[in-house]
Amino acid sequence: MKKLVILGAGTAGTMMVNKMNAVLNRDEWQITIVDQDPTHYYQPGFLFIPFGIYNRNDVLKPKKDFLPANVETVFSKIEMIEPDNNRVHIEGKRILDYDFLIIATGTRIHPEETEGLVGDEWHQSIFDFYTVEGAYNLSRKLKNWEGGRMVLNIAEMPIKCPVAPLEFVFLADWWFTEQGIRDKVEIEYVTPLPGAFTKPRASRLLGDFLTKKNIKLIPEFDIGNVDSEKKIISDYEGREIDYDLLVTIPTNMGDEIIGKSGMGNEFNYVPTDPQTLRSKDFENIFVLGDATDLPSSKAGSVAHFQSDILFENLLDAIDEQPLRAKFDGHANCYIESGFGKGILIDFNYDTEPLPGKFPLPGVGPFSLLEETKMNHYGKMMFRWMYWNLLLRGAELPIGSEMLMAGKRM
Amino acid sequence: MSEKQFAGVNVTVDDEGFMIDYTQWNEDIARGLAKEIGIEELNDKHFMVLNFMRKEFKEKGTGPSLRKLKNESGVNTKELYGLFPKGPAKKAALIAGITKPVGCI
Numbered sequence: 001m002k003k004l005v006i007l008g009a010g011t012a013g014t015m016m017v018n019k020m021n022a023v024l025n026r027d028e029w030q031i032t033i034v035d036q037d038p039t040h041y042y043q044p045g046f047l048f049i050p051f052g053i054y055n056r057n058d059v060l061k062p063k064k065d066f067l068p069a070n071v072e073t074v075f076s077k078i079e080m081i082e083p084d085n086n087r088v089h090i091e092g093k094r095i096l097d098y099d100f101l102i103i104a105t106g107t108r109i110h111p112e113e114t115e116g117l118v119g120d121e122w123h124q125s126i127f128d129f130y131t132v133e134g135a136y137n138l139s140r141k142l143k144n145w146e147g148g149r150m151v152l153n154i155a156e157m158p159i160k161c162p163v164a165p166l167e168f169v170f171l172a173d174w175w176f177t178e179q180g181i182r183d184k185v186e187i188e189y190v191t192p193l194p195g196a197f198t199k200p201r202a203s204r205l206l207g208d209f210l211t212k213k214n215i216k217l218i219p220e221f222d223i224g225n226v227d228s229e230k231k232i233i234s235d236y237e238g239r240e241i242d243y244d245l246l247v248t249i250p251t252n253m254g255d256e257i258i259g260k261s262g263m264g265n266e267f268n269y270v271p272t273d274p275q276t277l278r279s280k281d282f283e284n285i286f287v288l289g290d291a292t293d294l295p296s297s298k299a300g301s302v303a304h305f306q307s308d309i310l311f312e313n314l315l316d317a318i319d320e321q322p323l324r325a326k327f328d329g330h331a332n333c334y335i336e337s338g339f340g341k342g343i344l345i346d347f348n349y350d351t352e353p354l355p356g357k358f359p360l361p362g363v364g365p366f367s368l369l370e371e372t373k374m375n376h377y378g379k380m381m382f383r384w385m386y387w388n389l390l391l392r393g394a395e396l397p398i399g400s401e402m403l404m405a406g407k408r409m
Numbered sequence: 410m411s412e413k414q415f416a417g418v419n420v421t422v423d424d425e426g427f428m429i430d431y432t433q434w435n436e437d438i439a440r441g442l443a444k445e446i447g448i449e450e451l452n453d454k455h456f457m458v459l460n461f462m463r464k465e466f467k468e469k470g471t472g473p474s475l476r477k478l479k480n481e482s483g484v485n486t487k488e489l490y491g492l493f494p495k496g497p498a499k500k501a502a503l504i505a506g507i508t509k510p511v512g513c514i
């Protein structure tokens with residue numbers, strides 16, 4: 001029997017196991033998927049929890065509901081990969097051998113990387129919303145908050161879903177307006193980037209939205225330290241910003257087993273070929289989703305586009321053929337902008353977000369780089385698509401390759 | 410894109426002042442590039458970082474992140490900011506004659 005092992009049953013691993021299980025011959029192949037957590041989190045939903053739009057139950061489902069019954073599923077912690085010996089150590093002294101390995105262990109927040117961030121004030125006056133607990137605790141805080149200065153800070157790039165912090169402040173502007181306390185709240189957006197976003201055109205547009213919504217942008221701020229008693233964040237050049245409520249996007253890093261196995265860069269991301277998605281160092285290892293070191297966005301939509309490419313290339317590799325499919329860095333993000341509206345951006349490695357209609361050129365129904373109600377429905381519909389189509393490896397109405405048709409230069 | 414002259418050598422730089430061809434670089438050009446962005450003098454520590462940047466670029470095709478600089482250049486983050494104020498990863502890349510680091514998003 002040949003063995004395919006998949007590490008991580010999050011968005012990427014789950015899609016991939018369903019795709020491979022549908023085509024690999026069961027008499028020849030044994031497929032195993034490993035994850036430490038039996039619960040699947042719909043992470044895009046975390047954004048809505050602080051504002052009471054979703055609750056915890058809206059974003060959780062058992063992983064086994066999405067994993068094929070004839071695949072071996074192991075709910076244990078992965079401890080180490082030995083890429084030179086084609087094996088993986090998992091908790092309880094178990095060893096899994098493989099012919100091919102897919103790494104899909106994602107990325108998560110590391111607040112301890114910033115001096116002073118974690119302490120007595122963690123989840124009291126300092127919150128994250130990149131975990132379900134953080135988002136939930138923040139919802140409880142916001143319920144009774146009477147106003148003051150709310151600072152959103154991104155500690156360090158890259159982060160997963162780089163538009164989520166913008167969406168958070170847009171929604172906060174809307175929510176405080178609904179609560180009738182917007183005039184008592186100052187919102188500041190403090191980022192290490194030179195503007196609201198990285199890609200110039202989108203950065204300008206999103207920067208204008210910040211201004212329109214009376215959210216102050218403070219760019220090029222690399223946080224060095226938090227004084228949680230005095231409620232001040234400062235950067236490495238001594239600039240200080242005080243807050244009453246700090247919402248942080250802490251440093252994001254890949255899983256520590258990647259580093260421990262000697263396979264990671266400085267963020268524990270796996271060096272990956274940007275086009276074939278094969279590990280740069282090991283022929284029989286592929287990497288998918290947030291675990292890669294690619295300069296594409298770390299997003300579920302990206303993992304989905306990658307999964308189509310990886311599927312083709314893994315089959316080529318199994319047949320000992322050159323890898324033919326090429327990932328172009330395609331990302332497609334709905335940006336919730338508050339008051340029941342949204343903005344949509346579509347881009348890849350080489351082309352920055354452009355205006356136009358999507359997915360049908362000239363028709364839509366979604367509008368690129370524009371704020372519309374329809375884009376908001378797209379965002380809300382995504383949860384249904386995620387649970388029912390995306391995770392099951394089904395075809396979505398959006399191709400993996402970015403299209404120029406329907407876009408205006 | 411435009412032409413600039415440093416230490417008697419013509420170098421081509423992009424709209425943001427990053428050199429197009431890193432093989433043209435030498436220490437005198439580095440001093441010229443540094444002056445352009447308000448760093449009047451380069452000391453040994455500066456060059457330690459610049460050489461690390463260039464080595465990384467040669468190997469990886471892109472300049473290192475701030476985290477990598479902090480971990481591996483032998484200079485800590487506070488010092489890096491002292492040497493290259495307002496964004497060491499970007500400023501040091503410019504003076505090291507390599508292209509702008511890919512902004513990961």
Ligand SMILES: Cc1cc2nc3c(=O)[nH]c(=O)nc-3n(C[C@H](O)[C@H](O)[C@H](O)COP(=O)(O)OP(=O)(O)OC[C@H]3O[C@@H](n4cnc5c(N)ncnc54)[C@H](O)[C@@H]3O)c2cc1C
Binds near residue numbers: 009079105
């Ligand atoms: C607040 C927020 C909003 C977002 N909004 C959007 C959005 O609007 N649109 C969008 O497309 N994307 C969005 N994303 C991003 C999206 O959720 C991720 O990009 C996507 O889930 C990545 O999938 P993945 O499989 O690579 O990682 P994950 O889904 O995180 O899965 C990784 C899995 O690996 C497991 N694992 C890791 N290490 C180990 C170990 N040592 N042992 C065992 N198991 C391990 C974990 O338990 C986890 O199940 C958002 C994310 C957040 C946090």
